[in-house]
Every structure is written in structure tokens, then in C-alpha cells.
Amino acid sequence: MKRAPSLPIAIMALAASAALAGCTSTVPAESAGAAGGGSSSAAATASTNLSAEITITDPWVKATDGTMTGAFGVIANNTDQDIHVVAVSTSVTGRAEIHETVGQDGTMVMQEMQGGFVILAGDEFVLQPGGNHLMLMDLPRAIEAGEEVDLTLEFEDGGTFSWIAPARTYSGGQEEYRSGTESGMPSESTSPTQG
Amino acid sequence: MATEQPRAVRRRDVLVGGGGVALGAVASWAGLRAADALSPFETATPQATYLGGLTEPWQGDHQAGILTAPQGFAGVTAFDLRDGVDRVRLGRLMRIWTDDISRLTEGRPGLTDTEPELATSPARLTVTVGFGPGLFDKAGMAAEKPAWLAQLPAYPIDRLEPQWSEGDVVVQVCAEDPSTLSHAARYLAKEAAEFLAVRWVQHGFRNAAGQVPDSQTFRNAFGQLDGTSNLQGEAEPFVLIDDAGAPAWLRGGSTMVVRRIHMDLDRWDQVDRPAREVVIGRRLADGAPLTGGDESTLPDLEAVNDLGFPAIDAAAHIRRARTDDATQRVLRRAYSYEASPAAVPSDTGLVFITFQADLEHQYLPVQARLAELDLLNTWTTPIGSAVFAVPRGIRVGEYLAEELFA
Numbered sequence: 001m002k003r004a005p006s007l008p009i010a011i012m013a014l015a016a017s018a019a020l021a022g023c024t025s026t027v028p029a030e031s032a033g034a035a036g037g038g039s040s041s042a043a044a045t046a047s048t049n050l051s052a053e054i055t056i057t058d059p060w061v062k063a064t065d066g067t068m069t070g071a072f073g074v075i076a077n078n079t080d081q082d083i084h085v086v087a088v089s090t091s092v093t094g095r096a097e098i099h100e101t102v103g104q105d106g107t108m109v110m111q112e113m114q115g116g117f118v119i120l121a122g123d124e125f126v127l128q129p130g131g132n133h134l135m136l137m138d139l140p141r142a143i144e145a146g147e148e149v150d151l152t153l154e155f156e157d158g159g160t161f162s163w164i165a166p167a168r169t170y171s172g173g174q175e176e177y178r179s180g181t182e183s184g185m186p187s188e189s190t191s192p193t194q195g
Numbered sequence: 196m197a198t199e200q201p202r203a204v205r206r207r208d209v210l211v212g213g214g215g216v217a218l219g220a221v222a223s224w225a226g227l228r229a230a231d232a233l234s235p236f237e238t239a240t241p242q243a244t245y246l247g248g249l250t251e252p253w254q255g256d257h258q259a260g261i262l263t264a265p266q267g268f269a270g271v272t273a274f275d276l277r278d279g280v281d282r283v284r285l286g287r288l289m290r291i292w293t294d295d296i297s298r299l300t301e302g303r304p305g306l307t308d309t310e311p312e313l314a315t316s317p318a319r320l321t322v323t324v325g326f327g328p329g330l331f332d333k334a335g336m337a338a339e340k341p342a343w344l345a346q347l348p349a350y351p352i353d354r355l356e357p358q359w360s361e362g363d364v365v366v367q368v369c370a371e372d373p374s375t376l377s378h379a380a381r382y383l384a385k386e387a388a389e390f391l392a393v394r395w396v397q398h399g400f401r402n403a404a405g406q407v408p409d410s411q412t413f414r415n416a417f418g419q420l421d422g423t424s425n426l427q428g429e430a431e432p433f434v435l436i437d438d439a440g441a442p443a444w445l446r447g448g449s450t451m452v453v454r455r456i457h458m459d460l461d462r463w464d465q466v467d468r469p470a471r472e473v474v475i476g477r478r479l480a481d482g483a484p485l486t487g488g489d490e491s492t493l494p495d496l497e498a499v500n501d502l503g504f505p506a507i508d509a510a511a512h513i514r515r516a517r518t519d520d521a522t523q524r525v526l527r528r529a530y531s532y533e534a535s536p537a538a539v540p541s542d543t544g545l546v547f548i549t550f551q552a553d554l555e556h557q558y559l560p561v562q563a564r565l566a567e568l569d570l571l572n573t574w575t576t577p578i579g580s581a582v583f584a585v586p587r588g589i590r591v592g593e594y595l596a597e598e599l600f601a
Contacts, residue, residue, distance in 0.1 A: 060306050063389065145389045146287020168291065168307045169389050 053078040059165035061149045062129070062173050065142035070099075070173050071134035071151055071165055072127045077119040084156035085125075086116040088134045091150050092143065099135040110135070116156075129173035145169045246404050247316030247372060253300040255588040256447045257435050258595075260323030261526070261550050265413070266369040267403040269530045270380040271453060271546060273362025273581060274391035276333045285334055286600035288390045289324075293594040295386055296322045299379045305386070310378060318372035319404075320379055324595055325451045325583030329363040339599065341445065343554050344584050347452070350566035352577060359455040359579025362394045367451075367548070371404040395579070397455060399530020399546035412482060412490065415531055416458050416543050417574070419475055420482035422527040423490055434526045436552050436587075444599040447587030450554040452525075453546065455532070455579030460541040463574050474570040476511030484513065512571045515564055525551040525558055544575070554582065 059073030071090075077083050088096045098117060101110045108130065117132065119125045127133045134151060143149060145167055152162040251259050280288075295305050300320045304311030331340035346361060366383055370376040384393060401413045412420040426433055436445050463471075468479065476494060477484055484494035486506050494513055498506040507514050518524065527549050534542035551557040565572070586596035 058306055144284070144287070145386075146284070146291050166291070166294075166306075169386060170307050172309065 054083070054161050056161075056163050059151070059163055061136070061143060061151075061165045061167045062170045063143050063145040063147070063167040064139070067139045068135065068137045069139065069143060070129065071136060071149065072129060073163075073165065074124055074126050075119060075153075075161075076124040077121060080121050082121050083119045083159075084116060085119065085153050086156050087154040089152045089154065090136055093136050093139050095137040096151075097135045097137065098132075100132050101130055129170070133173070143167045244405070247318045247375070248302065249319050249371070250301060250317045251319050251321050253296050253322070253589065254591060256590070257449070257588040258321075258323050258585060259300070259588075260321035260367055260369050261434060261449055261528070261585070262430060263319075263321050263369070265401055265528055265530075266319050266321070266371045267401055268371070268373045268376050269367060269369045269397075269399040269546065269548075270376050271365060271367045271397045271399070271548070272380060272384060273327070273394045273396075273453075274364040274366070274384075274387065275394045276330060276363045277390060277392055280390050281334050282336055282600055284390060285330070286594075286597075288387055289595045289597070289600055291386050292322075292324065292383060293589055295383055296589075296595075299382065305382045307386075308382060313374065313378035314382075316372060316375055318370045318375040320368070320370040320375055322379065322383065323367040323369075323451075323585065325365040325367075325585040326596075327361060327363045327365065327581060327583050329361070333363060336599075339442065341442070341584055343450070344582065346582055347559070347562065347580050350562070350577070352566045352572050353580065354576050354578055355580050356578050359395050359397065360581055362581050362583075364391055365451065365453065365581065365583045373400075397453070397532060397546045397579070399532050401530055413529070415529070415545055416460060416533070416536075417463055417471070418479055420477070420490065421529055421545070423477070423482050426524050426526045430526050433522065433524060433552055433557065434550050438552075442598070444586045444596050445584060449550045449552060449585040450558070451583040451585050452549045452551075452554070452558060453579070453581045453583070454548075454577050456545040456547050457542075457576045457578045458544040459574045459576070460536065460543050461539050466574075473508050474512060474573075476507040476513035508570065510568050510570045512565075512569050515567075515569045516561060518561060523557050523560055525549040525561070544578075550585070 055076045055078065057074040057076065059071070061071045062069045071088075085098065088098055090096050098113045099110045100113045101108050103109075110133075112135075113132065117125060125132070136149070147167045148164050149167060150162065150164055152160050154160050251263055253259055276285075298305055299314055300317055300322065302315055302317040304314040308314060326344075328340060328344045328346070331337050331344070364387075366380070368376055368380045368383070370379065380396075384391075402411075412423055415421040434449055436448050436450070438446070441448075466474070472478055472485060477490075482490035484492055484507065486492075486495035486498045494507055494517070496505075496507055496514055496517070500506045527547070529548055530546045532544055532546050536543045549558060586599065589595050
């Protein structure tokens with residue numbers, strides 16, 4: 001799914017020291033250091049290519065008072081090299097995974113994407129409810145609508161890409177979570193983000 | 196035939212010009228085929244015109260939907276704060292809504308929009324947000340509540356019903372298309388679900404875009420021209436708060452009254468046309484005062500008829516509503532409502548919305564005078580009432596009412 005027209009957020013390479021800022025539209029972020037009027041930026045280090053440009057458009061996280069939730073957005077790789085994303089992290093919990101949603105026995109279930117994913121050079125990768133997404137687990141507290149969550153992708157070559165995503169109330173994204181990928185593993189039947 | 200030819204040429208010129216408009220406010224000409232330019236035939240009727248791409252700016256010194264020329268349709272939703280919603284959480288809601296407003300009014304889907312296709316024709320969508328007195332009390336912000344922000348006094352004509360009255364937050368959504376409006380209002384309410392509970396919803400309509408001449412004053416369900424003596428081009432100083440003593444979030448904002456006025460069509464049907472004109476003090480056909488002239492002519496309140504009685508009745512609506520103090524006028528932005536127009540009694544009336552810089556000086560005196568005596572009161576009954584403080588507009592880089600919640 002592509003959202004258009006969009007407001008892609010330019011990510012400056014080697015701007016790791018810059019404060020994380022909001023990435024949605026023209027609304028200032030809640031977090032400190034986000035004083036930029038209408039501008040948005042995020043921090044990234046990409047050892048792949050020093051002039052690299054990676055963007056995320058329309059990032060958000062599903063608000064929850066449960067222990068799991070999803071993060072979404074459209075990540076564009078504007079570099080001339082493929083990027084292999086191998087992990088995701090956040091300060092709100094020590095456990096975050098890259099997930100895919102697959103049809104199984106007539107229902108949609110989600111599971112960890114073993115080995116991460118690759119964003120081809122010049123291509124984009126869509127994270128959306130009911131599809132691929134970032135999964136935040138073992139949340140120690142609720143994430144309220146309007147709060148902001150920091151997220152960082154780690155690349156195979158050691159580079160990273162960080163942004164801030166606002167939390168929004170959302171009813172979808174309730175696929176059952178299948179812990180692990182081996183058969184015989186018990187399913188967690190609770191909705192991942194049900195409040 | 197020679198006289199017809201230039202007309203066809205002119206029309207093509209218009210079509211070419213219309214196709215060149217850009218910047219999101221595209222008014223393209225639907226139904227135009229390339230072959231038209233080569234057609235030897237005149238077009239029998241004007242082609243339908245796509246107006247859904249037209250946009251109203253959402254940023255500025257004042258919020259949209261106040262001085263904006265009234266769109267055809269309005270949906271007004273009042274909310275109550277949920278328990279525990281404080282200043283910090285309200286600030287988060289305003290951030291969310293600011294993002295929503297920026298997207299939807301530009302014809303872009305909301306961030307989490309589950310029906311993004313419904314957002315693609317903004318149709319002059321505007322969103323206007325206001326705060327009721329309860330917000331300040333419930334959110335622990337009583338110290339910041341403007342002194343004037345309270346419900347209107349109880350008037351003897353009132354038959355107020357809780358289902359149409361009061362509210363901590365109001366969102367007025369207006370658009371030229373009811374489908375666009377419905378989607379936007381629903382999305383804004385969904386986004387606020389953790390913060391606010393819906394208290395009441397009122398839908399209203401005027402004439403749809405392009406269906407009556409732009410110059411024509413809106414006619415209400417009684418067939419009366421509604422708001423003839425409304426503020427016109429000089430409105431701004433009477434509508435927007437420009438008081439150095441006002442808090443920053445209100446400077447450039449306004450005060451908003453939403454009244455639901457039931458209009459008794461069944462009993463109005465028993466009133467013949469001459470009597471209807473006496474009630475108002477104007478001619479129905481053109482809105483001219485009974486003392487002559489046209490709609491814009493000031494009534495001669497001193498004039499008497501052949502029998503020596505006042506030409507405009509002592510209790511006529513325009514006499515009672517009129518003020519010699521030009522600073523007492525308000526900006527009316529009313530919409531008709533109808534729940535069941537054919538039933539007896541009819542459930543029809545006016546969502547009476549006004550904006551004014553100073554509620555106490557401009558609104559209250561006129562309302563008190565009308566409540567005391569107005570022939571129209573025989574057929575109209577206020578059944579809902581609410582008052583809101585409307586924050587100033589969203590400037591670049593800000594979120595709505597940032598100074599109040601930061």
C-alpha cells in the first residue's frame with residue numbers, strides 16, 4: 001500500500017547526535033528538542049553509504065494498555081544499495097521483533113520474520129496492520145494515544161536508522177500472535193494489542 | 196448562426212483555463228472529452244463541474260470554519276472529557292487532531308485512516324474546535340477558564356434538552372459534500388475515543404454548492420432569508436478576539452454559541468403569508484423590510500401604516516433583533532436541521548451557530564431582548580444550547596491551542 005501524496009521525512013546520514021523528532025506531518029513532537037516549526041527529522045547512521053538517505057513516511061504505533069503492540073510506516077531506501085534490516089529496538093521495552101502476517105488455516109497469524117527483511121535500493125518497505133510490522137512486546141506500561149515511541153532499525157552492516165512514532169488509537173491489527181515459528185509451539189491467543 | 200460561433204469559442208477558452216488550475220485546489224471539468232474541442236455541435240447544457248478538489252486553508256491566525264463562506268453541510272459534535280483527561284493528555288489530543296486536520300482538509304487520509312479513499316475529495320472541508328467550561332474544570336485548569344465562558348442564562352422561552360446542550364469540547368466539521376464530512380467527523384471522533392465521549396451530534400444543511408446563486412442569502416425551513424442583517428465584509432473585528440487582556444491562545448480566536456432551535460412547521464403552516472411577513476417585518480419574496488427597499492435596506496422602525504399603527508410590528512423579529520449599536524452584531528453561521536420534516540409534530544429547525552468576539556457585549560443583549568419579546572417565539576423553541584471558547588488559528592509549526600496545554 002502506498003499513501004500518496006506523502007510527506008517523506010528526510011533522514012540525514014551521520015546525524016546521530018541530532019535530537020529525535022516527530023515524523024508526522026507538520027505537528028510538533030511531544031518530545032523535548034523537537035522545536036522545529038513544521039520540520040521533522042530523525043537520526044540515522046548508515047555505514048553503507050555516507051550520502052545515504054533513508055526516510056520513513058507516516059510512522060505510528062498502536063496505543064495499548066496491554067503488553068504488546070505494533071509499529072507501522074513506510075520506509076524508503078533512497079540509496080543505491082540494498083539494505084538488510086536485521087533487528088529493531090526501542091527504549092520502551094527490551095523486546096522488539098520484526099514480524100510478518102501470514103494466512104494459516106483460514107486465519108491471519110503473525111510471526112517473527114526470521115532474518116529480518118531487505119529494502120531494495122530505491123525501493124520502499126511497507127509496515128502496516130495486517131502485514132509486515134514491528135512488534136513491541138513485554139511492555140512494562142501502557143502506551144497512550146498521543147504519546148511518542150522511539151524506534152531504531154539495525155542494519156546487517158552495523159548502520160542504524162531511528163525515528164519517533166506517535167501512538168494512535170486503532171482497533172485493527174488484532175491478528176493472533178504465534179510465538180516462534182516451529183510447529184508445536186503454543187499460540188498466544190490473546191490479541192496482541194487489545195486494550 | 197454567426198452569433199452562435201463566438202459563444203462556442205468562449206466556452207472552450209473557459210475549459211482550457213479551468214484545466215490549468217493546480218495546487219490541490221483543482222477544479223477540473225468532468226465530462227469533457229478531448230473530442231469536444233473538435234465537435235461541430237454546441238453543448239446543450241453546461242457540463243457538470245468537479246468541485247470536490249477545492250480546499251480551505253487549515254492554518255492561519257484564526258481557525259477555519261468561522262469566517263469561511265458557509266459550506267453546504269455541517270456536522271457539529273460535542274464531547275465530554277473522560278475521567279483522568281488532564282492538561283497533558285489534552286495536549287496530546289490537540290497534536291493528534293492538528294495532524295488529522297492538516298491531512299483531511301488537504302484531501303489526504305488520516306495517519307491511521309482505515310477508509311483512505313473517502314478522504315480524497317476535501318470539498319472545502321473545515322474543522323473548528325472549541326472548548327466548553329467543563330473542560331477547564333475537569334482537567335484541573337479552572338484558573339485558565341475565561342471569565343465569560345459559561346452557559347447562557349436561562350431564558351423563559353427555553354425548553355432545553357440535555358441531549359442537545361452543553362459539552363466540554365466541540366468540533367464543527369463543514370464541507371460541501373456530506374460524504375467527505377461524514378468521514379472526517381467520524382475519523383476525528385475515533386482519534387479522540389480515549390479522551391472524549393460523544394455528548395451530542397447535530398447535522399445541518401444549507402444549499403449545496405452551486406445550487407443557488409452565491410449572492411442569495413440562505414433560506415431557513417420557514418422560507419425566510421436567514422441572517423440578512425448578518426455581519427458582512429466588516430466582520431473580522433466583531434468576530435475575532437483582539438483584546439490584549441485575553442490569553443494568548445484566545446487572541447485571534449472567538450466565542451461560539453450553538454443553539455438548537457425547533458421550528459414548528461405544523462403551526463407555521465396555519466399562518467398565511469401576510470401574517471408571516473408581519474412576524475418577521477420583512478417581505479418573504481425578497482427580504483425587503485415592510486417599509487420598502489430591498490434586502491439590504493434598513494427598516495424604518497418609525498414608519499406607520501394607513502391606520503396609524505407601526506408599519507413594522509412592535510414585536511416583529513427584525514425590530515426586536517435590531518440594535519442601534521453596530522458593535523452588538525454577531526456572525527451567524529446557521530444550518531437547517533431536519534430529523535422528520537413530514538411527521539406531526541415536525542422535527543425540524545435551525546442549528547443556530549454564532550461567532551462573536553465578545554459574548555457578553557454582542558450576544559447576550561440581543562438574545563435577552565428576543566427572549567423577552569419576539570413574535571417569532573410563537574413558532575420557535577430553543578431546545579439546545581452550548582457555549583464554547585474557540586482558540587486562535589494554528590500557525591506553522593504549532594498544534595492547536597498549544598499555549599493552553601503546553
